[in-house]
Amino acid sequence: MNDGAARQHGQQGKTTKQRSIVLNGRALVMGDDINTDLIIAGKYCKSAEIRELARHVFESMGPNRSQKLRKGDILVAGRNFGCGSSREQAPLAIKAAGLKAVVASSFARIFFRNAINIGLPVMALPGPRKRIIAGERITVDLGKGELAVARTNEVVKGRPMPPFLLDILSDGGLVAHLRKKLRSEKKRR
């Protein structure tokens, strides 16, 4: 999608500490405009109790959702994933359900930030659904911004995640990242 950005990242990779997040799993495929109410309805957002969120995730999408969610799956979706509310329960519910990552053609911005902040890997790629059959094995590499499909040996290239966001994700989210940062700042003083 963006060769310039990829090259630039490659150069940066030599000078800065290389972080990498590589995940593989079964593809759980969904459509466009999956909004935060579909991910987790407002009525379940009184708290952020992990088990409660996991129980009701994607409930409004109905029983005829073609594919059952399994722990360890990687969610593959279309455009504008996570549009709607700023509720952090949306990425929390996806994480609580045991999904490893979300790959989509595009994300709503608050969802994207929230996901990284709570430590759920997310990656935007051009048209991932066109290349993947529901249920097949895929591998995502956030540092490279790539998705690999085992069946076809195809590698779909997106934009690599900026190193400072990879750092937040590798630390497990913004809270852990900030704790670490503040601690090291204190030490330096």
Place this chain on the structure above:
Amino acid sequence: MHSTISEKILARASGRERVAPGDIVDARVDVALSHESARLAIKAFREIGVKKVWDRKRLVLLFDHRVPAECEETAVAHGMIREFVKEQKIPNFYDLNEGVCHQVLPEKGHARPGELIVGTDSHTTTHGAFGAFATGIGATEMAAVWATGKIWLKVPETILIRTEGKLGKWVAAKDLALFLVGKLGAEGAEYRAVEYRGRAIASMSMGSRMTLCNMAMEMGAKAAMVEPDAKTSAFLKGRTSGKLSPVNADRNAKYEFDITIDIGKLEPMVASPHSVDNVSPVKEVEGTEVQQAVIGSCTNGRLEDLEAAARILRGKKVPRGVRLIVVPASRETLLDSMRTGIGGRSARGRCESILEILVGAGALVPNPGCGPCLGAHQGVLAPGENCISTTNRNFKGRMGSDGARIFLASPATVAASALRGVITDPRKVMK
């Protein structure tokens, strides 16, 4: 210099001379707004391990989503947030008394031109009506803002939306907002800032400008704004102290693209289930039965919205089988609606206030707050029911049952539809 409003505000907030779209800046936050979502933020703040918030005067906290508490769990959450407010000595705390955060923030003078506002609510974009760069964030990110006073932001491209002409009678800012969401799509402004400009925008009330900036969120906008002017200063006068630093876009500011809308031709619009960009003129869905009609929320719960409804409902009664729920956006709005009339007299020769007219027509008026918009209480929908609402989202399951259908429209269209029991173009009721 050729900067947009967003670029100027983000440059100032990050201590740079100039910024360009795509730059990632570390920006200093002027106002940090939270409602019930503060509960999650407090948890994260404790985990970060910082004792005190960076600047207690820059936090604004209140409750609006579930007020008064609709269940024990919420009551406990409210209590926990009150404790935090006390512990951190936060002066700008409004508890559950004042109304929807996006109405209360300007009323209490915290929405100021040229400033950077972040809020743990997606509709924080509303405050761009005052010339601020205002954007929604999540709870964990808010905890980081409380701890450091800063946030990383990618400088967005800006889209310029110009208007030509004048809105027709019974056509409102909400109709323009819905039209734009329909035209640009639910992600048409994703990651971008939107600037609204034109004579019609300049002649709009602050309330209408807020409706526009609020609904920009439904096109995915990161922020939306109107250039501050004399109306902005007039609204803020007496509500805020300290010097204002308004910014305008440069004449030769660079926009990603601009569109011009001839709003004179605009009709009353509606967004049909289950997506915000499923927009058409009201006439295309006219005749659809509705069991519930809602006027309120951060989008359309202001005095001018209640007034439009009152003009349609004066001397009339909402039929049996239709529940009309009117939720004033704030206590100030509620008080104003008690004190303000619309001219003319009722059949009994009295001058009725807006509130009297609405209640007289059969409206239920719950306390100010978010009301039924997010499906927590005060008007949850059953399977098979249709609701026409002035709120901002018609997602499946948003206001209760997954089997209910939500249509979004202007206050005038909602009032006219409540009166007829079917979706109705207000121009047909008010010939």
